[in-house]
Structures are given as structure tokens and as C-alpha cells.
Amino acid sequence: MLRRPVSEDGAAVHRLISRCPPLDENSIYCNLLQASHFSDTSVAAEVDGELAGFVSGYLMPQRPDTLFIWQVAVASEARGIGLAGRMIREILRRPACVQVRHLETTITPDNTASWALFRGLARKLGAGCVDSVMFDRERHFRGRHDSEMLLRIGPFAEAAAASTE
Template identity: 50%
Template sequence: MPKDIEKTPSPETKAAPALRLRKPDATDGSGIWELVRKCKPLDENSMYCNLVQADHFRDTCVVAELDGMIVGWISGHMIPEKDELFVWQVAVSPAARGLGLGKKMLLELVNRDACDGAKNMKTTITRDNEASWALFRSFAKQIGGELDDEPHFERHAHFDGRHATEHMVTIDLPQPAPLARVA
């Protein structure tokens, strides 16, 4: 059974939009693809890639909806043979920025049954992606995890000089997973 989170407005804030975090499904593929295209500097994958992620890796991916519109996306997977969760992309629509949505989706993800036993969260970030660095540093601080990084996929060795070096970021995850939701 999916562990969906639904945020409904309190009586005092009736006009507040409803935020819902959930597992994706194959019908979300095109909406996810459109969102990623609007979130520079994220690499645009094919629509088919996003469809497969939403279908095959739904337990380790998160879709955020605001009033029924897809405004957030995390793609991730458990690394085979390791107790590590890899976060591939975090996308937040310009319309949903400033809501702490990135951290909310990360926290939702680490609390999923599919991520039980993950001792670390890993992701790769280029040095110039200030928004991603800020998100993952803030997330690490929120959960009390240590954040380390080192060059991993290098400009010349892996990208033939066509892409900046990706630094492997590792965040130690508390055991058991943090249950408190990010405010």
C-alpha cells in the first residue's frame, strides 16, 4: 500500500493549495518529463526514460502534486548490492519553489518501505549547482546526517570534456529513518 501524504489546508487557511506527495505511475511519465524540462540545469532525459522510472522504480521515486498539477519529482533507486539510496534528480516547479518541497520529498522518500535499511543517501552534483548543494546540505542538517563529497564522474575521464565533473555526495542516514516531517 503506498504511503501517500496529503496536506489539506486548515480551516484558517482554506485558500491554501493542497499538496500531495505520492508514488508515481506510468501515466505520470509525460508530466514528469515536462517538469524536468522547466527545471534548468537538470539534464533532460527522454520521455520514455521518465515513464520507465515512474513505472519500474515507483517505490523509490516521488511525485508532488499541488492542486492536481505535478510540481515536484524525485527519481531514485536503491544501489544494487549496497544499503544505499541513490537520488538521480530532484525537480521542483518554479510555481512551487519556496515551499520546502525538495526537503519534503526527500524525507518522504527515506521513510518509504523500499528504502528501509538504507544507511546512506547518495547523489551527484556539479560544483556550480548551488540550488542542489543548498538542498542536500539543508536536508543533511535537518536529519542530523553527515554530508561528504568527492569527485566521481569526471569531466575528461567520463564525459569527454563535455560535462562538468559530478561530485558524489554521501549523506549518512539515521537508523531508523527520520519520521518527523519537514515543516
């Protein structure tokens, strides 16, 4: 079941992310904010009453036509069934995203699963994608984290976002 998250999901989101390397763990407080303040642009997936997936996102403050996907977490037991893509498409279908024509995310160069997920989503949306360095390993992370590549997907039509099953 896919649904809007609620603040009570924050601790479960934190546990889920901790079980999904290489995702960066945020504080539980951050996860509480994701599940409450950003519930219109985030999604929780339940399997047998347990949190099995979570996608956090937000509309870019200066560009409300762009949905930024912050994190995609899927429990190991729920992988391989297309859950991540379904969660993102669920967000795109919501009233809060009616103006969205672009999707952005950051991905480390070696995260092949995320590259495959988002490039596949771009194909389903009939949209191009462009990547560039957003946060450089040395310049921004002082060598403590791999570079984060910005992947920008779009533009896509409202009809494409609504019909990606």
C-alpha cells in the same frame, strides 16, 4: 499532495524536467521507467492537480542501505516552500527504504541550490556528508559536461529518517 508516481506520469515528468534547467533531460521512456519501475523510491508532487515536483531515486543494487537520488525537479511556481526536501523525506519514510542508512546523489560544483538542499537534509538527519568526484568532466564527459560530484550522506538512524519534518 505527495504520492507514488505511476507510468502515466512519465510524459508530465519529462515536461517538468525540461522546465527545470540545469537538469539533464532524459528520454520520455526513461521517465516512464522512473515513474513505474522505481515508483517505490520516487515521488510525485501535485499542486492543484498538476505535477509540480518529482524526485527519482533507487536503491543501490549492491548496497540496499543506500538510496541514490537521481534527479530532483520542482516547477518554478512551487519553489521556495521546502517541497524538494519534503519529497526526499517522503521516500525515506516508505517501507522500501526501511534499511536505508545512507543517501547519495551527484551534483555539479556550481549547482548551489542542490548543495544547499542536500547539506540541509544531512543536518536534519543528524548525519555527516562527504563529497568526491564521481564523473570527471574530461575523463568521463570528454569536456562536454561539468564534473559530477558524489555527495554521500550518512549514516543516519531509521528514526532520524522517519522523523525529519
